Amino acid sequence: MYVAVKGGERAIDNAHKLLADARRGDREVAELSLAQIDNQLALAVDRVMCEGSLYDRELASLAIKQARGDLIEAIFLLRAYRTTLPRFGASEPLETGAMDIRRRVSATFKDLPGGQVLGPTFDYTHRLLDHTLAEQGDVEEPATAPAETGRFKSVAELLDGGGLIEGDDPPADEIGDLTREPLSFPANRDLRLQNLARGDEGFLLALGYSTQRGFGRTHPFAGEIRYGSVEVEFFAEDAGFAVPLGSISVTECQMVNQFTGNGTQAPRFTRGYGLVFGQSERKAMAMALVDRSLRARELGEETGSPAQDEEFVLSHSDNVQATGFVEHLKLPHYVDFQSELGLLRKLQVEFHARDGRDETPIQDAAE
Amino acid sequence: MLDITANTPAFDPAYASQAAFRALMECMARPGEIRSLKGIDAPAPFAPATAALIKSLADYETPLWLDATFAAAPKAAEWIRFHTGAPVVGSPAQAAFALIADARTLPDFGLFAQGTSEYPDRSTTVMVQIDAFSGDAVTLKGPGIKAAHRFAAAPLPADFDTRLQVNRALFPRGIDLVFIAGNGIAALPRSIMIEER
């Protein structure tokens, strides 16, 4: 005899114990420390901080450990923690021109003030599995050079000097925050950029890629990509001036795109912008491509491709939202499913009755 | 790590806000019904319940507009700034909440934000302090009311019934009214309809 399902509470507790056990794995194997994750899985930490919208390497490392390396789960953990934090205000705009540069490349000029700085990059590595890494071993000290100090103009600034590219947007009085105000459409560029910075790397990558394959072409050039640390400043009302809070690592991408112009305005290049926490050129570049595509309406271009569709892009870029809703299909839906089943049986009965056949394929128990 | 109850003190300001909100929620859901809540002391002309409601609902995101009586009491504005951080604005059309100490001089409803047809929620909630829930009663109907409900408040502007009818005609746009007498509160959301007296 059927017994109504009971014991959900104990089952959940046990499942969570199993999860903790699986997370730890073989107890003979040394447990990961947060410092190990922070140092040796640094790019994973970067991604979790960026899409988690919280710059804290230690918490991000903890989230990765707790999530068993599932980065979207780790992003979710960090977001859920972030949302409980009190909010004091917005920082001053980051001065990326004054970045302490670790890497800086431009695809539009062979050389430029400040030079091309390759820095730590996978580019030009041969993607051959390195079996020596399977064992612990010493790593050679890298070659270093004294850092060039000073402020290096970005390619966009250099072009702007010659009037060849559109300038920066005028500074806004108030910067939107989609975590404090629900997004409404059309959204301004500040909110779009915030959405993209938090957006899923894979989703943005695919959208950016689609613009290169003709679904809303923007003729992009990687004007400049730079990665390094920048100081964050906060205007303190009581002090009356901006005080430094510390520095963070960011990757910035300035994409230079196809020009616009009309009878009243000289033709000039347009821009797409990407900025992410930590080192992720893939994400920063994809973000810049999509940012530019989302400006199609503003620039009077033809729209209709997925990456140009603001509602489509902004409503589906968040992997925490997407994961939750896709995975919620695991939750019981039997109440709704059986309503459908009931209707379907009724329709089938009617169908077969009309067909002149009296047998029904499914015998309803209640009949 | 998630031991939250351990961090909850025996008395929490969160409880006071919750109680005040819940009373107002019930009032909004059952127009014209009077509930009492635990008021808090605040400088004149604040009624204790007004202070409790404002403290539980207003913050830096909600511009407040003050009527002449409130505006003439600098200590009241100071209390608002200190306890809520809400900006006080000069135009009622920008206000999320309006505080009215003198119900007889209640400004025309059209001066407040009435929302748009796409976002009717972008409207002002007007909190009106009155002497008592008594006087000439009006019959209310509409969402939240089982059949009909009698509601009285004094003092009120002479053309109050007409104003409510005009407000209702704007639905879903319009303003929502909260009445306060001492520790007692009642609400007339924009959805109510009134019968001729």
Added chain:
Amino acid sequence: MSAPVYNFAYLDEQTKRMIRRAILKAIAIPGYQVPFASREMPMPYGWGTGGVQVTASILGPDDKLKVIDQGSDDTTNAVSIRKFFVKTAGVETTTKTSEATVIQTRHRVPEQALTEDQVLVYQVPIPEPLRFLEPRETETRRMHALSEYGLMHVKLYEDIARHGHIATTYAYPVEVGGRYVMDPSPIPKFDNPKLSDCAALQLFGAGREKRIYAIPPYTHVKSLDFEDHPFEPYRHDAQCELCGAMNSYLDEVITDDAGSRMFVCSDTDFCEGRRAAGHGPVAAGAMETARG
């Protein structure tokens, strides 16, 4: 890194104020979806974050909370959400509908009529009833503003043309207080009549979609239909095999590989209450009589 400290009922006070303001507007404009700055919650989107935020914002220390999913207090997600509030708010919980002051639900309305002292909080996945007819928010918002609901009727009528019936069996659209067309959340349409003139306040929270809406008590809620195809609630034509109920919504349970089926009440508290009162399944012969 410092150990996190959380507020009563998890949400910080600023967030609660924001949600409370949205709830007040939702009550004042029955059926209108109020946008709110939904927060990331420690459970996934689509798993009740909207309902949880609404519940967390209204809940007080004297409340008694009941949480159900598919009508049952013991399904995993209901257990998880109930435990969340026990942990973060320390409130008393109950499985008895009659004892609860706040009931959070997913996909069902309790069988027992609710009272004026109760609040029913629905978890909503897609709050926009027009979303599957028009994917764009800018468009659906305009349609609501103009009460332009013809598209919905066309969709329902196309069902009738194709199948002879309206093919919507759950999340069946309703009109609230003669104005807004509203999604009642994915409750079976069997539950739709319970929304109308209900003594309790009904609140709807959609976390991922960032919307809150409400049906005040004693508000007329009409399921959309046509004169020649009136709205019909559906239930399996059977009795509950545990308590014999003939008027409750039933879950179908498959009992063996041959596809044998049985029916039991979806509302576990209702079923337990009936069994405690001595009700049980009625023999087949007697059932015909009972059906009349």
